[in-house]
Amino acid sequence: MLRSLLSLFLCFSAILPLLNVSSLADVITCSGTVPMRYRNDKISITDFGGVGDGITLNTKAFEEAIYRIQRLRRRGGTLLYIPPGVYLTGSFNLTSRMTLYLARGAVIRATQDTLTWPLIAPLPSYGRGRELPGGRYMSFIHGDGLHDVIITGENGTIDGQGDVWWNMWRQRSLQFTRPNLIEFMNSRNIIISNTIFLNSPFWNIHPVYCSNVVIRYVTILAPVDSPNTDGIDPDSSSNVCIEDSYIATGDDLVAVKSGWDEYGIAYGRPSFDITIRRVTGSSPFAGIAIGSETSGGVENVLAENINLYNMGIGIHLKTNIGRGGIIKNITVSDVYMEHVRKGIKIAGDVGDHPDDKFDPNALPVVKEVTIRNILGVKVLQPGLIQGLKNSPFTDICLSKINLHGVEGPETPWKCSDVSGAALGVSPGPCAELTSTHQTGTCSNSY
Numbered sequence: 001m002l003r004s005l006l007s008l009f010l011c012f013s014a015i016l017p018l019l020n021v022s023s024l025a026d027v028i029t030c031s032g033t034v035p036m037r038y039r040n041d042k043i044s045i046t047d048f049g050g051v052g053d054g055i056t057l058n059t060k061a062f063e064e065a066i067y068r069i070q071r072l073r074r075r076g077g078t079l080l081y082i083p084p085g086v087y088l089t090g091s092f093n094l095t096s097r098m099t100l101y102l103a104r105g106a107v108i109r110a111t112q113d114t115l116t117w118p119l120i121a122p123l124p125s126y127g128r129g130r131e132l133p134g135g136r137y138m139s140f141i142h143g144d145g146l147h148d149v150i151i152t153g154e155n156g157t158i159d160g161q162g163d164v165w166w167n168m169w170r171q172r173s174l175q176f177t178r179p180n181l182i183e184f185m186n187s188r189n190i191i192i193s194n195t196i197f198l199n200s201p202f203w204n205i206h207p208v209y210c211s212n213v214v215i216r217y218v219t220i221l222a223p224v225d226s227p228n229t230d231g232i233d234p235d236s237s238s239n240v241c242i243e244d245s246y247i248a249t250g251d252d253l254v255a256v257k258s259g260w261d262e263y264g265i266a267y268g269r270p271s272f273d274i275t276i277r278r279v280t281g282s283s284p285f286a287g288i289a290i291g292s293e294t295s296g297g298v299e300n301v302l303a304e305n306i307n308l309y310n311m312g313i314g315i316h317l318k319t320n321i322g323r324g325g326i327i328k329n330i331t332v333s334d335v336y337m338e339h340v341r342k343g344i345k346i347a348g349d350v351g352d353h354p355d356d357k358f359d360p361n362a363l364p365v366v367k368e369v370t371i372r373n374i375l376g377v378k379v380l381q382p383g384l385i386q387g388l389k390n391s392p393f394t395d396i397c398l399s400k401i402n403l404h405g406v407e408g409p410e411t412p413w414k415c416s417d418v419s420g421a422a423l424g425v426s427p428g429p430c431a432e433l434t435s436t437h438q439t440g441t442c443s444n445s446y
């Protein structure tokens, strides 16, 4: 056995030089988006009285350590080291030019004392909390107006202990919108890497009104039945690069957003230049999602090399009447999906409204969407594309798509109010996408 493995290996090493091995070095990464910084000034949470026994509340220690970083402004910034241990704490704010470094075996764990959890103002592009009117609970780890912040380490854990919040949601006893696990607002040059995110109360990682954000080598975990535990939600943000991560949660794995109905339209801040690559995961909702809050618009999204298992929906573009906003130039390619209810869904009737003041004439626009090289097995329904009568989806290109069912007769595609083209799609898509004079849409995008 060992011998045959060895000879297989030798055989491979003999072939490797013949292949274009340089392509291995050419793997595209997010590295250029934000420079990684090495910081000479290092402090440890234990210098500020931090105790990693899982019982002591460390909120003061985090506040004092971060206040020290903010006040002294050491050249090149400061690294805050979290040694192995479990550090229970209330939510806290980060500051600019810092690295939060979790050692192997370090856990920063959120208190479950929801009564003392701080409230902050709603996001202007949402007009209210996403779940309930009024303010919202501050994210567990928060940053507003920051630059040059890194959260990294040796795959330590940031644990939201979200079950108390999920239960309040289930019992309808929440007073305000649940906290995200990590939120950066109005910030730039952010790197989040080599960290595990566990049991977020609500969305896991939420960059909003941000630019230049890299999220890579992260693991995000929450139970399959945990409500609204989206993995990563770039929201009204640009130049966001997400790669090499594993996400298994109770809601969309990655969902690109840009504000909600009349508030999002008025705020008018789009999400654009978003890259998502080499992400693997599973969820009862969507793998790669755009929306449903897209009122500021979403442009130039590339998602590629995605592996999805046990999903509700593989790829989901979703918006609604009253949203407004333009969703365009979206490319999703090289996706493998297995055991999925719906392979591809693009729909104009998804998601709720903040209130009844939304403008029914604010119709979303969806155009220039390319979905190619998709292989799905055990897919119950291959595709569903439902545009709006008064705002049909245009230039939708489907190419090289194979979405096989479980057994028995193939469930057909369903489409309405959509135009575009389809090349090499099996089972054959709806007539709206097969008219030959439109194949230009698809060939341009190669």
Ligand SMILES: *[C@@H]1O[C@H](CO)[C@@H](O)[C@H](O)[C@H]1NC(C)=O
Pocket: 092, 093, 120, 138, 142, 144
């Ligand atoms: C943390 O930031 C929020 C929002 O910027 C602010 O309202 C709050 O006062 C800050 N908390 C502390 C302890 O500085």
Ligand SMILES: *[C@@H]1O[C@H](CO)[C@@H](O)[C@H](O)[C@H]1NC(C)=O
Pocket: 153, 154, 155, 194, 217, 218, 219, 244, 245
């Ligand atoms: C942390 O996890 C990533 C995968 O997400 C892995 O590539 C990396 O080697 C791990 N790092 C350490 C120090 O264990």
Ligand SMILES: *[C@@H]1O[C@H](CO)[C@@H](O)[C@H](O)[C@H]1NC(C)=O
Pocket: 299, 300, 301, 302, 329, 331
């Ligand atoms: C469309 O988006 C891609 C990223 O997926 C980008 O490279 C390209 O420049 C965009 N095209 C236009 C016309 O903006």
